[in-house]
Amino acid sequence: GAGVSQSPRYKVAKRGQDVALRCDPISGHVSLFWYQQALGQGPEFLTYFQNEAQLDKSGLPSDRFFAERPEGSVSTLKIQRTQQEDSAVYLCASSPGGFGTYEQYFGPGTRLTVT
């Protein structure tokens, strides 16, 4: 079956521009996560949805970052007024169950470069 998909795969933004990153989770997966991965490091948690509810956004680095999942399926991560330090790979992952289910399956990621 289809895995997690993300678009765009690559995004170059000028500093100050707004960007929107899309994630299509595995069909039927309840939980959806966004992570940020800097070069040479492990993924760092940004935010978590269970269906359409955003249950944890403690990892979002600033109020310029916003995520939504309005119908409990596709999710969008938006970054306003991008800064150079936002350059990273943004990974989306989905998980089949709710609380207590931890196996997460990752999409290919969106590589964001802010110039």
Add this chain to the structure above:
Amino acid sequence: QKEVEQNSGPLSVPEGAIASLNCTYSDRGSQSFFWYRQYSGKSPELIMFIYSNGDKEDGRFTAQLNKASQYVSLLIRDSQPSDSATYLCAAPGNAGNMLTFGGGTRLMVKP
């Protein structure tokens, strides 16, 4: 803040040898652990998870968990050059279902 620590490597092993990758974690209450493989430029791929003390085997991979020592490892038998990748260890994070990842260990299997 829960932490997961890994040696960044690189760990270099000859083809056919056993590669041993190690991970320590700070939260004694952690119940489950995950190993992901990440090829350069690709996203993490789940290869093993373990919930109970002891060993769990899946093909050439064995995950070992020692909760008393707060230590989890991944053994790869008969290592192949295609196993060359970064291996990420992860455990449940501070809240909800999020995962806390280690920095990853880069494995190089030399023909």
